[in-house]
Amino acid sequence: QVQVVESGGGWVQAGGSLRLSCAASGTPFSMTAIGWYRQAPGKQRELVATLRSDDTTTYADSVKGRFIISKDNARNTGYLQMNSLKPEDTAVYYCNAWGVYSDSYWGQGTQVTVSS
Secondary structure: OEEEEEEOEEEEEEOOOOOOOOOOOOOOOOOEHHHHEEEEEOOEEEEEEEOOOOOEEEEEEOOOOOEEEEEOOOEEEEEEEEEEHHHHHHHEEEEEOOOOOOOOOEEEOOOEEEEE
C-alpha cells in the first residue's frame, strides 16, 4: 500500500515563505510526477503546480514567480517552495503523487495560513 504524507504547513505572515513536502512510501512505488493542489474554505480545489516525468513544470497564474515545485527522486519526495506568501494563499494544500504505472495517490493535506 502506498501512503502520501504532506508536511511543512503552518502559519506565516504575508511576505514570508514555507516549504511543503510530500513524502511517498510503500512498495512498489516510485514517484515520477507530482501535483500540488489547494482548497480554500468555500472554494473548489484548484491546481497550484505540476512537475511531470519529463521535468516540465506548470504553475497557476496566481503563484507564478513565487512558488517552485521540485522533487527528490532518491527520497521519493516532492516539494513546493512558497515565497512571498499572500493572505489569499491560505488553504489546505494537497499533494497528488504519480507512479510509473500512472497510478496516483493523494495525501491528507496540510494547512497553510497567511496573515496580513
